[in-house]
Amino acid sequence: MQKKKIAVIGIGSFGKLLARYLFAEGHEVLAIDKKEDVIQEIKDHCTVAVTLDATDESALRSQGIEDLDIVVLAIADDFETSTICADLLKKMGAKNIYARYQTDLQIRIFHLLGIKNIFNPEEQAARSMAEILGFSGMKANFLLSDEYSVSEVVVPKRYINKTVGEIDLRQKYEINIITIKRPIQEKDKKRSSDSTHGRILGIPEGDMILKENDTLVIFASQKNINRFLEG
Incomplete structure (x- = not known):
């Protein structure tokens, strides 16, 4: 299996499990969330864990997002943050963006932003x-x-x-x-x-x-x- 560099943005219940499983499989995992306590919980189960605002372009750029193989937008309850972050990721030239959706409207919005890889883990x-x-x-x-x-x-x-x-x-x-x-x-x-x-x-x-x-x-x-x- 080819090892990949993967960012998981949004370390909720799903994002936390995803980051841990990817790390256990040997991938390089960058975990990002705005909550410090969440990052403290995941830091020993990923390669790098960073507290930052995913709507801050300069903060995202500082992590070399555009050089990663995959970026997963796993944010569940703040679609405004997801859309802003998705737009920034496209602007930065991030490769292989996967975005989490909850409604049909969110699917349409992600498609308008040019993001084709979308998922709903609950569904x-x-x-x-x-x-x-x-x-x-x-x-x-x-x-x-x-x-x-x-x-x-x-x-x-x-x-x-x-x-x-x-x-x-x-x-x-x-x-x-x-x-x-x-x-x-x-x-x-x-x-x-x-x-x-x-x-x-x-x-x-x-x-x-x-x-x-x-x-x-x-x-x-x-x-x-x-x-x-x-x-």
């Missing part, structure tokens, strides 16, 4: 949870877009003891199998990194046999994933 989480709850075989669902998802799905009983080649999900459902997770018995654990969640089996070959309790990690449109789960 995405709700949609993912709805998919998980709607199908008993689905363990996790990560929405990449309105159409496509990466999902973790327990191997349906009809496919147990069959090979990846035999079930041919790509031909039948236009589904790509990314990898397979297999449960680990305690006696089989050899490293502390081995997890009870399962061993990753790598890129599956056509002759790999699917076993009971295997989990398929798949990529496809949500429509085709639903077709597959419905049988």
